[in-house]
Amino acid sequence: MESNSVTAFIGMYSLSSAKNDEQYNSLLSSCDCLLLYYLHIVLDISVLSNYVHLQKLELSNNRITDLSCVSHMPFLVILDVSHNEISDFFGFDPPKNLKEVNFSYNILTQMKDMSAYEALVKLELDHNRLKRIHGLEKCCKLTYLSVAHNTITSICSLDDVPLKDLNLDNNNRGNHLTSTEGLENLKRIHTLDLSVNRISSLAGLNNLHLLGSINLERNQKYLLFLIQHLTLLDQEKVTIEEKVLSINKYDPPLDVVAARDHMTQLMYQLMQPQHLYDTTLPSADAPYPMLVLTGPQGCGKREMAHRLCEDFEDFFAYGSVHTTREPYFGEVNGSDYHFVSEEEFELLGAFLQTVQYGGHKYGLSRDAIEDVAREGLACCVQMELEGVLSLKKSIFEPRYILLIPTIAENYKAMLRSRNLYTDAQIEAALSRIELYDNFNRERPGFFNNVIRCGTPNPELFRREPFSHHNLISISFLIMVALFIGDKQPHQAPAGITPLSDRRPGSGIKPVLPPIPPERKTPQVGSPLPSLSRRHRRHVQASTQG
Numbered sequence: 001m002e003s004n005s006v007t008a009f010i011g012m013y014s015l016s017s018a019k020n021d022e023q024y025n026s027l028l029s030s031c032d033c034l035l036l037y038y039l040h041i042v043l044d045i046s047v048l049s050n051y052v053h054l055q056k057l058e059l060s061n062n063r064i065t066d067l068s069c070v071s072h073m074p075f076l077v078i079l080d081v082s083h084n085e086i087s088d089f090f091g092f093d094p095p096k097n098l099k100e101v102n103f104s105y106n107i108l109t110q111m112k113d114m115s116a117y118e119a120l121v122k123l124e125l126d127h128n129r130l131k132r133i134h135g136l137e138k139c140c141k142l143t144y145l146s147v148a149h150n151t152i153t154s155i156c157s158l159d160d161v162p163l164k165d166l167n168l169d170n171n172n173r174g175n176h177l178t179s180t181e182g183l184e185n186l187k188r189i190h191t192l193d194l195s196v197n198r199i200s201s202l203a204g205l206n207n208l209h210l211l212g213s214i215n216l217e218r219n220q221k222y223l224l225f226l227i228q229h230l231t232l233l234d235q236e237k238v239t240i241e242e243k244v245l246s247i248n249k250y251d252p253p254l255d256v257v258a259a260r261d262h263m264t265q266l267m268y269q270l271m272q273p274q275h276l277y278d279t280t281l282p283s284a285d286a287p288y289p290m291l292v293l294t295g296p297q298g299c300g301k302r303e304m305a306h307r308l309c310e311d312f313e314d315f316f317a318y319g320s321v322h323t324t325r326e327p328y329f330g331e332v333n334g335s336d337y338h339f340v341s342e343e344e345f346e347l348l349g350a351f352l353q354t355v356q357y358g359g360h361k362y363g364l365s366r367d368a369i370e371d372v373a374r375e376g377l378a379c380c381v382q383m384e385l386e387g388v389l390s391l392k393k394s395i396f397e398p399r400y401i402l403l404i405p406t407i408a409e410n411y412k413a414m415l416r417s418r419n420l421y422t423d424a425q426i427e428a429a430l431s432r433i434e435l436y437d438n439f440n441r442e443r444p445g446f447f448n449n450v451i452r453c454g455t456p457n458p459e460l461f462r463r464e465p466f467s468h469h470n471l472i473s474i475s476f477l478i479m480v481a482l483f484i485g486d487k488q489p490h491q492a493p494a495g496i497t498p499l500s501d502r503r504p505g506s507g508i509k510p511v512l513p514p515i516p517p518e519r520k521t522p523q524v525g526s527p528l529p530s531l532s533r534r535h536r537r538h539v540q541a542s543t544q545g
């Protein structure tokens with residue numbers, strides 16, 4: 001069916017009033033083209049189900065989430081739903097003649113089998129979160145496909161698709177497109193955009209005889225990263241700066257990661273309305289007391305932090321971090337983490353520090369610490385090394401305790417027994433033992449204390465990660481670190497000043513804020529009475545003084 005010239009441009013017209021407006025409704029139901037741009041509202045477009053004659057529907061720049069009304073538009077040829085909030089890939093029954101679809105700038109994560117959409121000629125999927133290209137094998141008319149700015153790592157079943165133009169620009173965000181595997185049989189391809197990826201081999205592309213244009217811009221940086229001893233590239237001298245840039249891009253040192261994170265958080269803070277914080281403001285004589293447990297994933301620091309907050313509930317409370325990962329079985333929202341979506345995480349803006357770990361985001365907010373401080377308690381958090389590095393740049397001056405597994409095999413067995421991690425994740429966690437070890441050796445004083453967790457028997461460790469005995473000694477170390485002050489476990493070699501000593505206000509004994517009278521004192525028979533008493537005496541002395 002060819003499009004005639006009846007077009008409605010609604011602009012700011014509200015669709016909810018269209019539901020009750022008969023005149024308007026009859027006009028719309030007879031038109032074949034509808035443009036609804038830039039309403040920027042959460043749009044319920046179910047009313048469009050009545051407009052069965054539509055051939056062209058443009059709904060870009062709204063906040064649409066549901067496209068099921070398209071199922072009622074059998075004549076639709078062109079659909080533009082770019083810049084919306086759609087997560088369901090082609091979430092409607094296929095209009096028989098649907099030729100052009102633009103899904104760019106949405107939140108698609110997965111493609112699906114597209115055999116029912118045989119008429120498709122052009123498909124735009126830029127700026128989504130797709131990881132795989134698949135499901136297109138029956139699209140025997142598809143000549144244009146654009147999947148730029150996603151996180152594509154694999155391309156399947158394009159062999160029978162008559163693509164002429166394929167855009168895979170910038171699939172280098174988190175995941176990486178490293179080869180041209182899956183493109184070898186695109187016999188009709190004319191133009192291929194592979195810029196800003198990590199392509200290191202073009203194997204198979206030499207058989208694509210119609211390929212006239214290929215864009216490999218900004219893959220060189222990856223080549224420099226892969227072959228760091230290169231001195232000439234494309235007949236040009238490779239400079240040291242280029243090499244450093246390539247390393248900072250593809251395998252940045254942790255300091256660089258932390259510096260970037262800190263800079264980003266500062267920028268966010270400047271852009272956000274300023275809060276006035278009263279309880280954790282830095283003060284010359286008594287910085288807000290805070291404890292950070294760090295170490296590789298699953299080393300037990302989270303259990304340790306929770307145990308510590310339970311057993312010393314008059315002194316510590318756990319600072320819950322925000323994360324985009326799904327909760328594990330039994331995890332409690334608001335206690336273990338604040339579990340939020342990617343969008344919510346972005347909307348929160350400024351954190352004290354953030355980290356990307358295992359494909360998920362984690363961020364410690366100032367509010368999380370303030371919530372604890374307002375109760376008159378010291379805040380206890382746990383995090384990976386990147387977080388520590390970033391936090392060290394903030395105005396806070398926590399004490400840092402490193403928990404490090406000593407027997408790699410046992411640690412590995414323990415991670416396995418959790419049934420939560422893939423082999424790759426376990427290997428990544430294992431490789432970080434060395435990272436932490438090196439850090440501790442090379443930067444004396446970086447951690448205030450180091451606790452080596454033996455994990456002699458993984459089964460036992462799983463059941464009771466911190467035995468009474470362990471807890472006493474660990475807690476004692478922590479108390480020493482927090483309240484006896486800056487005694488370093490290692491003496492810095494001559495000429496090297498521990499980093500923490502250079503921080504403003506360091507060298508001063510931190511004290512806990514006074515305990516509110518309504519909070520109960522530790523019960524008789526609590527696991528560590530002597531430590532609690534010692535602690536209380538210290539707090540009393542310091543508050544009286």
Ligand SMILES: Nc1ncnc2c1ncn2[C@@H]1O[C@H](COP(=O)(O)OP(=O)(O)OP(=O)(O)O)[C@@H](O)[C@H]1O
Nearest residue numbers: 297298299302321355357362363364382383384387
């Ligand atoms: N704000 C943060 N900054 C840095 N690292 C963080 C932050 N929050 C959490 N992490 C770390 O990210 C890693 C992954 O967190 P996750 O909660 O998924 O770990 P886990 O599998 O439950 O193991 P663990 O027992 O170490 O918590 C952990 O090592 C955790 O300490």
